[in-house]
Amino acid sequence: MKRLGxxxxxxxxxxxxxxxxxxxxxxxxxxxxxxxxxVSAGALYTxxxxxxxRGLVESTIGTSTAGRGGHPRKxxxxxxxxxxxxxxxxxxxxxxxxxxxxxxARLAERGER
Numbered sequence: 001m002k003r004l005g006x007x008x009x010x011x012x013x014x015x016x017x018x019x020x021x022x023x024x025x026x027x028x029x030x031x032x033x034x035x036x037x038x039v040s041a042g043a044l045y046t047x048x049x050x051x052x053x054r055g056l057v058e059s060t061i062g063t064s065t066a067g068r069g070g071h072p073r074k075x076x077x078x079x080x081x082x083x084x085x086x087x088x089x090x091x092x093x094x095x096x097x098x099x100x101x102x103x104x105a106r107l108a109e110r111g112e113r
Contacts, residue, residue, distance in 0.1 A: 002054070004089055010035050011047050012086045015057060015076050023062070023073040024048070048076060056082030 004012070014030040015022040027048075028039045051057045062073040078086070097104075 004085055007043070008047055008051060009086065009089060010037070011044070011051065012056065012078060012082055015078050016083075016086070019077075020075070022076045027076070051082065052076075054081075055079060056085060 010031050011027060014027045014034075017034075018026050018030055024041070024044060028041065028044050031037055031039050031044075048057065048059075052059060056079055057076050058079050059074050059076050062075055064070045064072045
């Protein structure tokens with residue numbers, strides 16, 4: 001399986017967190033709030049399309065609403081392949097970082113020398 005990039009991981013985690021409320025704007029806001037990372041709509045929708053083509057997420061079209069000018073929302077959900085990919089990378093990072101967070105924090109506090 002092709003490796004997941006860091007932004008792809010953030011998108012998949014946002015979809016997992018948002019569950020049935022995972023649509024473009026909510027995904028963008030979730031990433032911005034939790035990861036403190038600015039997200040452009042173009043980057044997000046390009047990534048969502050790529051993840052869907054790879055079979056990691058699937059989308060469904062919701063019902064039209066008057067508040068959106070009659071345009072329905074497109075909702076995303078994690079597919080089993082996406083969950084497996086995200087679980088694998090999370091497990092790898094956890095194994096590599098186990099016990100290293102205090103040392104990493106000390107190094108980060110030193111700043112540039």
